[in-house]
Every structure is written in structure tokens, then in C-alpha cells.
Amino acid sequence: SSTPMAPLEPSNLLEPVYRNVADNLDVVRKTLDRPLTLAEKVVYGHLDDPTTRAVRGETYLKLRPDRVAMQDATAQMATLQFISAGLPTTQVPTTVHCDHLIAAQEGAGEDLARAKSENAEVYDFLSSASSKYGMGFWRPGSGIIHQIVLENYAFPGGLMIGTDSHTPNAGGLGMVAVGVGGADAVDVMAGLPWELKAPKIIGVKLSGKLTGWASAKDVILKVAGILTVKGGTGAIIEYFGEGVDSLSCTGMGTICNMGAEIGATTSIFPYNSRMGDYLNATGRQGIASLAETYSENLRADDSAVYDQIIEVDLSTLEPHVNGPFTPDLAHPLSQFKAAVEKQGWPPELTVGLIGSCTNSSYEDMSRSASIVRQALDKGVKSKSLFNITPGSEQVRATIARDGIIDTFEETGGTVLANACGPCIGQWNRSDVPKGTPNSIVTSFNRNFSMRNDGNPQTHTFITSPELVTAMALSGRLDFNPLTDELTAADGSSFKLELPKGDELPARGYDPGEDTFQPPMEDASAVKVHVDPSSARLQLLEPFQAWNGSDYEDLPILIKALGKCTTDHISMAGPWLKYRGHLDNISNNMLIGAVNAENGEINSVKNSLTGEYGAVPDVARAYKAAGVQWVVVGDENYGEGSSREHAALEPRHLGGVAVLVRSFARIHETNLKKQGMLPLTFATPEDYDKIDPEDKLSITGLSTFAPGVPLSVVVKKPGGVTLNVTVNHTFNADQIEWFKAGSALNKIKSDLLS
Numbered sequence: 229s230s231t232p233m234a235p236l237e238p239s240n241l242l243e244p245v246y247r248n249v250a251d252n253l254d255v256v257r258k259t260l261d262r263p264l265t266l267a268e269k270v271v272y273g274h275l276d277d278p279t280t281r282a283v284r285g286e287t288y289l290k291l292r293p294d295r296v297a298m299q300d301a302t303a304q305m306a307t308l309q310f311i312s313a314g315l316p317t318t319q320v321p322t323t324v325h326c327d328h329l330i331a332a333q334e335g336a337g338e339d340l341a342r343a344k345s346e347n348a349e350v351y352d353f354l355s356s357a358s359s360k361y362g363m364g365f366w367r368p369g370s371g372i373i374h375q376i377v378l379e380n381y382a383f384p385g386g387l388m389i390g391t392d393s394h395t396p397n398a399g400g401l402g403m404v405a406v407g408v409g410g411a412d413a414v415d416v417m418a419g420l421p422w423e424l425k426a427p428k429i430i431g432v433k434l435s436g437k438l439t440g441w442a443s444a445k446d447v448i449l450k451v452a453g454i455l456t457v458k459g460g461t462g463a464i465i466e467y468f469g470e471g472v473d474s475l476s477c478t479g480m481g482t483i484c485n486m487g488a489e490i491g492a493t494t495s496i497f498p499y500n501s502r503m504g505d506y507l508n509a510t511g512r513q514g515i516a517s518l519a520e521t522y523s524e525n526l527r528a529d530d531s532a533v534y535d536q537i538i539e540v541d542l543s544t545l546e547p548h549v550n551g552p553f554t555p556d557l558a559h560p561l562s563q564f565k566a567a568v569e570k571q572g573w574p575p576e577l578t579v580g581l582i583g584s585c586t587n588s589s590y591e592d593m594s595r596s597a598s599i600v601r602q603a604l605d606k607g608v609k610s611k612s613l614f615n616i617t618p619g620s621e622q623v624r625a626t627i628a629r630d631g632i633i634d635t636f637e638e639t640g641g642t643v644l645a646n647a648c649g650p651c652i653g654q655w656n657r658s659d660v661p662k663g664t665p666n667s668i669v670t671s672f673n674r675n676f677s678m679r680n681d682g683n684p685q686t687h688t689f690i691t692s693p694e695l696v697t698a699m700a701l702s703g704r705l706d707f708n709p710l711t712d713e714l715t716a717a718d719g720s721s722f723k724l725e726l727p728k729g730d731e732l733p734a735r736g737y738d739p740g741e742d743t744f745q746p747p748m749e750d751a752s753a754v755k756v757h758v759d760p761s762s763a764r765l766q767l768l769e770p771f772q773a774w775n776g777s778d779y780e781d782l783p784i785l786i787k788a789l790g791k792c793t794t795d796h797i798s799m800a801g802p803w804l805k806y807r808g809h810l811d812n813i814s815n816n817m818l819i820g821a822v823n824a825e826n827g828e829i830n831s832v833k834n835s836l837t838g839e840y841g842a843v844p845d846v847a848r849a850y851k852a853a854g855v856q857w858v859v860v861g862d863e864n865y866g867e868g869s870s871r872e873h874a875a876l877e878p879r880h881l882g883g884v885a886v887l888v889r890s891f892a893r894i895h896e897t898n899l900k901k902q903g904m905l906p907l908t909f910a911t912p913e914d915y916d917k918i919d920p921e922d923k924l925s926i927t928g929l930s931t932f933a934p935g936v937p938l939s940v941v942v943k944k945p946g947g948v949t950l951n952v953t954v955n956h957t958f959n960a961d962q963i964e965w966f967k968a969g970s971a972l973n974k975i976k977s978d979l980l981s
């Protein structure tokens with residue numbers, strides 16, 4: 229069949245993908261010889277070596293994803309790294325989406341125009357790099373990455389990685405879609421396999437059918453309450469049971485999207501006719517029919533075994549409101565009013581926000597509009613401010629055509645740009661001064677303190693768009709449309725009737741403005757533009773290869789005390805704007821780490837001058853003097869995020885090794901990728917024997933081999949030395965990365981040889 233994986237990429241065919249998965253599964257079944265869950269079929273079907281014996285929760289799998297998606301904040305460094313590998317095009321279909329850098333302030337038109345001018349150099353860079361390296365580029369205004377992926381690229385049974393934590397949204401179309409750091413994306417774009425520990429599988433069995441005000445969102449709000457923010461860690465959440473067929477495809481997307489809030493690797497639904505309907509409505513009939521052909525691999529085997537099973541009866545599922553400050557604090561609607569009163573949460577609702585990557589389908593919008601319409605018919609407008617974020621230009625154009633936007637505007641709502649906006653904190657909110665306690669309710673996915681508006685006193689609650697709308701109309705956080713009435717313009721009271729809406733637009737989708745820039749056939753003439761004087765972007769120089777000798781007498785830049793997460797190593801917040809400029813963002817290196825010598829942050833002694841200075845300044849002074857250095861750290865060094873900057877920065881400023889009691893695994897791998905030596909004390913107590921003024925020599929590198937420890941000679945200022953054995957987890961390939969100076973250097977040299 230000549231059906232492409234995505235209509236926008238006619239030359240990448242789907243059937244070979246399905247056939248390859250089927251062939252791999254034939255091999256996998258011989259090894260495992262037991263029924264498989266759907267998630268296992270998709271994951272193991274993408275094994276680089278299908279003879280790998282996967283043990284859930286244990287084996288590290290090398291996988292071959294079908295796609296990569298990147299948003300504009302994370303794509304910058306990933307693309308810069310990809311460029312430095314020197315490959316002509318990405319080896320796996322890749323798209324870039326401009327959604328994170330658009331701040332909400334006045335409304336779609338003004339906000340988009342402002343973002344385009346403020347971020348012009350970033351957009352130009354991503355656009356030209358996309359053309360040059362064969363990536364699809366979605367211009368600002370096109371919509372939110374996860375919505376665009378669902379509309380255009382997700383397909384049942386596919387494996388995708390994306391540089392954003394809500395990538396799992398594509399599970400609504402039966403895809404295993406996992407949020408990763410930029411370093412993983414670069415590997416896959418460069419043709420390397422992607423490593424994932426075989427996930428555990430949590431089954432969620434759905435029975436019955438949604439009724440009343442309950443919606444798909446309430447499924448995940450309920451599950452989040454059961455599993456809590458940590459309950460899904462290391463697991464894929466797989467939905468099954470007869471209740472699945474009562475959910476729309478986009479509703480399943482909402483559920484999978486918010487699986488990120490319980491720490492799940494991803495979430496997935498089995499292929500069904502609702503997905504088929506959505507594929508048909510979005511111009512992908514061919515994919516739907518191929519999915520039918522291969523449907524055996526798009527659902528779990530009978531009697532597949534899950535690591536844990538949760539049951540949710542949709543027929544009795546109540547609408548939920550979760551929050552504040554954490555998405556797992558779940559309140560059934562019938563108990564919410566009492567909770568608001570008991571906890572003293574501000575009962576007035578300042579703003580209701582609907583849409584975002586989580587909940588902006590045509591169904592969501594039309595159901596919300598039906599509630600607004602009922603109120604308008606009674607002469608009632610929204611009492612709270614009401615913001616609408618369409619997930620994509622296609623959704624925006626379609627709801628504009630169908631009068632839904634008019635309805636929202638009639639009630640006083642503001643339609644924001646098709647972008648992340650308030651969902652990611654890109655919200656220049658002006659109705660409430662910072663520090664004022666207030667409540668807002670959103671149909672988004674996250675509600676940590678300060679997430680939306682930077683005000684720690686804003687209590688954010690998460691619910692379905694329908695309920696957000698009803699609450700906004702009433703102006704009350706504690707409004708329950710099942711029991712409470714609104715007052716009409718004529719003074720009479722009325723109750724809102726059940727929301728009604730179409731799952732898919734009866735007149736089809738209106739694509740709206742064309743905001744897509746396809747990959748170019750011949751990009752030889754394209755120049756990727758990076759202004760050498762830019763503060764936000766900087767092309768990367770390849771790191772130097774190892775010179776073949778042991779490291780001698782290295783100063784310790786900092787002996788970090790206690791917790792040192794990727795936030796301590798490379799802080800976020802205001803530094804985000806330098807994500808594409810390694811030298812500038814390196815000014816945040818380790819500025820959050822506590823110096824064991826003096827208990828202070830960002831104050832370390834320069835061993836060349838004896839003076840104290842900021843960590844990045846001292847590192848720069850060493851680098852200028854040609855002195856390489858090491859970091860010493862404690863337990864679980866580098867936990868937190870997969871941010872590759874936390875490994876790039878020390879390498880850029882002249883670090884060669886990080887010696888700790890233990891590592892967070894992803895950071896450890898990231899350090900290896902950048903050509904650094906992550907080492908652990910064979911005897912953890914040796915951490916205590918090292919003083920910040922000691923000099924360290926790392927020996928045994930000429931015989932560096934997997935499983936063979938290295939030695940560190942510690943020279944005390946008085947001349948005493950001690951020998952410390954250090955372990956490493958390098959395999960043979962990774963040792964080549966170290967020797968070449970980085971994983972990318974190695975890829976490049978392999979390519980040239």
C-alpha cells in the first residue's frame with residue numbers, strides 16, 4: 229500500500245513500519261512465549277534487536293522510534309547539536325513546532341505579532357535549519373505541538389519521542405509517544421537507537437459509559453487521584469475494556485496527555501473505530517484501513533498480564549476538580565463545595581481558561597459553547613474572565629467557521645493565540661496583582677504553584693472544559709451545575725442543562741491559514757542563519773577529543789554538598805531564553821549547588837588565585853589558564869530533568885569528570901554523551917575523605933574498559949596522597965564517545981570513515 233505515515237510526508241510509507249513490527253513480534257513471541265499487552269507490542273515491536281529478552285522494569289531496550297517531534301524551546305539546543313554532527317538530514321522523520329514562546333497578553337492577533345518580532349531570530353534559525361535538515365516546520369500560530377501531532381502525524385502502533393513532557397497525548401491515537409530530553413532526540417535524529425528501560429504496564433480497565441457532566445478528562449482526574457503524582461513512574465498506562473469505545477479519539481488524547489502528571493512514561497489506548505473516525509476526519513483514511521489490517525498488533529492479547537490493574541466504571545464516574553497546587557488532589561464534584569469552604573480556598577473565580585494541548589478538541593469547544601449559549605439565551609454573560617486557547621489553527625478556523633468563537637466572544641471571552649500561553653506560564657496576567665490570593669480554573673494539565681501566572685497565591689484547579697465554562701459563567705469556584713442555579717437577566721433562576729457537542733465537525737475541518745513549511749527536496753542552497761553577535765543562539769564547536777593521557781592534578785571546581793539536581797546545575801526560569809546559546813547559558817552552571825567547603829551557594833575558591841568567586845567565573849578562569857577541572861558530588865547527582873544543558877555546560881567550561889556517590893541515570897548518560905567522565909566512589913565514604921582544595925589525578929585511562937574501575941589519586945595540600953577506586957558504567961560504544969570527545973564527534977567520524 230502506498231499509504232504514507234503522514235499525508236504531509238508522502239514518501240515515508242506506513243506499511244513497511246507495520247510489517248517490521250509484525251516481523252519483530254514474531255521473534256519476540258518466541259523468546260517471551262506469553263500473551264503481550266498492547267504497550268509491549270508497540271515497544272518490543274520497535275526493538276533494534278528483536279531477540280532482546282525484555283524484562284519489565286529491568287532490561288534496557290534499544291528502540292527505533294518512527295518519529296521525533298520538538299517544540300521551539302527544546303528544539304534550539306537539540307538542533308544546534310544535530311548540526312554539529314555534520315549529517316545531511318535527520319535520519320528519522322522530525323518536526324519542529326513553534327508554540328512555547330508566544331506570551332498571552334491581549335489576544336491572538338497582537339500576541340502572535342509580538343512573539344514573531346521578539347523571537348524572530350529563534351524562528352528564523354529553526355525555520356532555516358528545518359529546511360536544511362529535512363524537518364517539517366510549524367510556524368508560530370500553527371498550534372500546540374501535541375495537537376498538531378494528533379492531527380497530522382500520530383498513527384496507531386507507532387513509536388515517537390518528543391522533547392516535551394506531554395508528548396504522550398498521541399496515545400489517543402494508539403501511539404507509544406514518550407517525552408524525552410534534547411539529547412535523546414539528537415541521538416534518534418542522528419540515526420542512533422533510543423534507550424528505554426522496559427516499562428512496567430499498569431492496566432486501567434474501563435467499563436460502562438460516560439453520563440451527564442462527566443467527560444474524558446474526569447477519567448484521568450480520577451486516575452491521578454488514585455495513582456498520585458508518582459504512581460506511574462517507570463510505567464506505561466494502558467487502557468482497555470468495553471468502556472474505551474465510548475470515548476472519542478480526542479478524549480483519549482486528553483487522558484493520555486495528562487498521564488504525564490502521574491509520572492507515567494506514556495499512556496496508550498487500543499485501536500478502535502473512534503480512532504478510525506478521527507483519522508477519516510483528518511484526511512487519513514488510508515491509515516485507518518491499514519490499521520484494520522494490522523489490528524492484531526494494535527490491541528492487547530487476551531489474558532495479557534498487567535503489573536497493576538485499576539478499574540474505573542464510567543457510568544458512575546463523577547466530574548472531578550483537582551487541585552490546588554498539585555494535579556493529584558482529586559475532588560469529586562459533589563464534595564468540592566465543602567472542600568473549598570473547609571480549606572478556605574478563595575471561592576470567587578477570577579479566570580476560567582479552556583483549551584490548551586490537553587483539552588482543545590472540536591468536541592471540547594462545541595460542548596463548552598453549548599453551555600455558554602444556554603446562558604446567553606437567558607441574558608447571562610461570563611462573570612469571571614474567560615480565556616480560550618485553541619490547540620491548533622485547524623481547530624481555531626473550524627470553530628470560527630461554526631460560530632463557536634462568536635459565542636465565546638459574546639460571553640466576554642478572549643481567544644488567545646494557538647499556542648501554549650498560560651499553560652506554560654506565558655501569561656502576562658494583569659487582572660490580579662502578584663501576591664494576591666485568588667482562584668482560577670483551567671482545562672489544562674498542570675497546576676503547580678506559579679505554573680500559569682507566576683503568582684504563588686494563585687490557586688489553580690483543573691477540570692473539564694465544560695465545568696470550567698459553567699464555573700466561569702457563575703463566577704464561583706464552588707459552583708456545581710448539577711445542583712446550583714444561575715440568575716437570568718429577568719431575575720428568574722435556571723439550571724444549566726447537560727453540555728452537548730459534536731465529536732467531530734459535521735462540515736469537516738477547516739484547515740485555516742497554511743502555517744506549515746514542508747521539508748525541502750533539495751536543501752543544498754539553504755544557509756542556516758545564526759548571527760555571531762546573537763545573545764540567544766550560538767553554533768556549537770565540536771568538543772576536543774581525548775588526548776590519550778591520564779588527567780593529572782585537576783582542581784575541584786566545587787565539592788557539592790547534598791542534593792544537586794539538574795536545576796542546581798543548570799537553573800531554569802530566566803535562563804530559558806539562553807537555551808540556544810551554550811556560552812551564555814553556561815553562566816548559570818552550578819550556581820544553585822551548595823559548596824561543601826563554606827556551605828554557600830555560588831561561592832568557590834579559585835585554586836590559582838586563592839580568591840572566592842562565582843562558580844561559572846572560576847570555571848572560566850581555569851579554562852582561560854588551560855586548567856581542566858572536576859566536580860565532586862553526593863548522592864543521586866543530576867536528578868530531576870533530562871536537560872542536556874546540565875552536561876553541556878561543564879564540558880564547555882573545561883570540566884572533564886564528575887565524581888559522586890551516585891548518579892541519576894539520565895544525567896550520567898548525558899555526561900557521557902558530551903565526552904565527560906561520570907565516576908562513582910567504589911567506597912561511598914571516600915566522598916568524605918576529599919577536601920575542596922585537593923588535586924585529583926584520574927589514572928588508568930589508557931586501559932579504559934567496560935567493567936574495569938579507574939583510579940583517582942587524591943593529593944592533599946600538605947603533600948599526602950591517597951588512592952581512591954572509582955567505578956563507571958561505560959560500555960564499549962560509550963568509551964568511544966569519550967575518546968572522540970563526544971557522542972556526536974563519534975557519529976561524525978564514523979560517517980566520514
Ligand code: F3S
Nearest residue numbers: 394584585648651652
Ligand atoms: Fe505543554 Fe501546555 Fe503547551 S502542557 S505543550 S505547555 S499547551
